[in-house]
Amino acid sequence: MIGLAGIRRSSLGRFAVPAAVVALAILAGAAMLDENRARYLRLPPAVRGELLEALRRFDRELRPEQQRAARAIDERLNSMAPEERDAHLAVLRRYHNWLASLPEKARDDLLSRPTTERLDRMRSLFAKYPPPSAAARSPLDFIQTGGTGIFEVASLCKTWVAISPRDRARIDGLPVGDRLEELRRLGREREIPRELVPDDFSLESWIDRAEARVKELRDGATNPSDWIGKLEGRINAAAERQAEGRPRVPPFLHRLAVNLYLQEHKPAHPVDPIRLSRFLEAMPAWIQSTFHPFPSDEAKKRLTLVYRLVFPHPEEFQSLAGGRPSPAPAPPAAPGQPGPPVAPAPPKPGQPTPF
Numbered sequence: 001m002i003g004l005a006g007i008r009r010s011s012l013g014r015f016a017v018p019a020a021v022v023a024l025a026i027l028a029g030a031a032m033l034d035e036n037r038a039r040y041l042r043l044p045p046a047v048r049g050e051l052l053e054a055l056r057r058f059d060r061e062l063r064p065e066q067q068r069a070a071r072a073i074d075e076r077l078n079s080m081a082p083e084e085r086d087a088h089l090a091v092l093r094r095y096h097n098w099l100a101s102l103p104e105k106a107r108d109d110l111l112s113r114p115t116t117e118r119l120d121r122m123r124s125l126f127a128k129y130p131p132p133s134a135a136a137r138s139p140l141d142f143i144q145t146g147g148t149g150i151f152e153v154a155s156l157c158k159t160w161v162a163i164s165p166r167d168r169a170r171i172d173g174l175p176v177g178d179r180l181e182e183l184r185r186l187g188r189e190r191e192i193p194r195e196l197v198p199d200d201f202s203l204e205s206w207i208d209r210a211e212a213r214v215k216e217l218r219d220g221a222t223n224p225s226d227w228i229g230k231l232e233g234r235i236n237a238a239a240e241r242q243a244e245g246r247p248r249v250p251p252f253l254h255r256l257a258v259n260l261y262l263q264e265h266k267p268a269h270p271v272d273p274i275r276l277s278r279f280l281e282a283m284p285a286w287i288q289s290t291f292h293p294f295p296s297d298e299a300k301k302r303l304t305l306v307y308r309l310v311f312p313h314p315e316e317f318q319s320l321a322g323g324r325p326s327p328a329p330a331p332p333a334a335p336g337q338p339g340p341p342v343a344p345a346p347p348k349p350g351q352p353t354p355f
Contacts, residue, residue: 050278098131100285101292104176148180149258150302151195153290154309156180157283158196159187161310161320168320172284179286196309198261203249206257213260267304269313276300279307279317 040048058067077085099107102125110121148156160168163186171179171186184194271279280288280303291299311317 094131097292098129101289102129148290149195149255150262150305151197151258151309153287154196154306155187155192155194156183156287157306158310159183159190159192160283160287161317162190162192165320168284176286179284198265198305198309201261203254203257206261207249207253210253210256210260214256262302262305265301265305267301267308269308271304271307273300275317276303276307278319279303282317282320
């Protein structure tokens with residue numbers, strides 16, 4: 001992690017250096033500063049530019065007390081042993097992912113509360129929106145057919161990359177229920193299909209494999225659950241409709257096939273974790289949230305598939321055309337009142353990625 005003091009002490013002569021940061025730099029020691037400067041200068045120019053922009057946002061958007069709190073956390077993390085620091089960062093990442101996965105009203109309500117009330121509110125939210133488990137996902141997870149399918153998520157990401165900054169800002173300002181449909185509409189205008197399908201994906205073949213997998217679950221179960229019988233009943237009903245001349249694949253069968261493909265898929269061309277993190281950061285929070293329910297490895301696998309559907313090898317994501325609009329600076333808070341909510345930013349290059 002490149003400390004705030006390290007960024008400040010790097011050769012960025014255009015910025016005035018506050019006395020508090022100079023004090024932190026002195027305490028950190030010349031060796032750490034030299035190490036951080038060397039790490040900073042080894043980064044690609046585009047990544048260094050993003051770090052500079054993050055620093056400007058830190059100065060522009062956070063109130064002085066928020067900046068002091070962030071510096072104190074940064075100082076404490078950098079004073080820890082590597083193993084202890086990694087454990088704390090893992091907790092912070094899980095909290096960030098959980099917070100970003102909350103419905104907007106619940107998240108804004110939580111962030112608007114005074115610190116003294118926030119922990120109690122978090123406990124009640126944990127019961128309704130439990131954090132994702134760090135345990136490995138079950139092989140049965142391919143039968144979950146709710147939410148947005150991974151091929152459609154890829155289409156939404158491709159559309160988001162393709163549209164203008166003005167359209168992105170406009171969509172982000174729409175009511176929650178209207179954003180998805182408007183992004184789909186813009187995708188249709190650009191002839192982006194509703195789903196981005198991998199070249200090696202055959203729907204008929206993967207439906208056959210999904211049906212066979214359900215049969216294996218039935219045959220291997222000591223006491224078959226009701227849901228297996230219901231699922232088999234839906235599969236049999238779909239087969240009867242096809243035999244009657246109605247060949248349209250039912251949505252749930254389509255999703256079973258897509259889910260099983262995702263579960264068994266091994267990417268031929270991996271993606272650099274920093275680039276993958278930058279790609280995720282470029283997406284709006286309501287698309288990012290489709291990855292939050294999953295453990296780290298599963299989220300990385302899903303995001304890698306989406307990335308490679310949007311950017312087939314050897315193409316790579318560079319940045320959003322025109323960048324993303326910067327929010328207005330936060331107004332000062334009234335004495336004794338909490339300031340406006342500041343949602344946590346995704347990890348920046350140079351910090352551990354969410355994966």
